[in-house]
Amino acid sequence: MSSSTPIAGHPDLAELRMRYERASETPTAQMADGLTVLGGLFVALSPWITGFAGTTPSLALNNLVTGLTAVMLGLSFAAAYHRTHGIAWTCPVLGAWVIVSVFVMSGTAVTLSTVLCNVIGGAVLVLAGLGTMAPAMASRASS
Secondary structure (H helix, E strand, C coil): CCCCCCHHHCHHHHHHHHHHHHHHCCHHHHHHHHHHHHHHHHHHHHHHHHCCCCCCHHHHHHHHHHHHHHHHHHHHHHHCHHHHHHHCCHHHHHHHHHHHHHHHCCCCCCCHHHHHHHHHHHHHHHHHHHHHHHHHHHHHHHC
């Protein structure tokens, strides 16, 4: 039998947790998390705010699900970045999907309001997602 330290108490793991904790406390990370939540709320509610929910129900449902997913990601990044930083790449992907979805989903009426809502909301999610990924990338580069 060897007397080794349990993995939970390993000094390298504790240092890694502290590094991600410091990264999540930066103003850039906090702003990115907040923008992710706000962008997700905008995407989720935009079909009803601009009135295209009745004409394109498939896009409205897509925006609702994608937006609420982004909201949950933003909240999880803000609450536990050290545990969720590994899935930060999904936020820019969701944003790109929001932008493209208005053009590729069947049964979607391509109107000015649908295009503007999806492009603006998607761009906010892409930029906020890249901002969320930045502290983890900087943390890896400095180690």
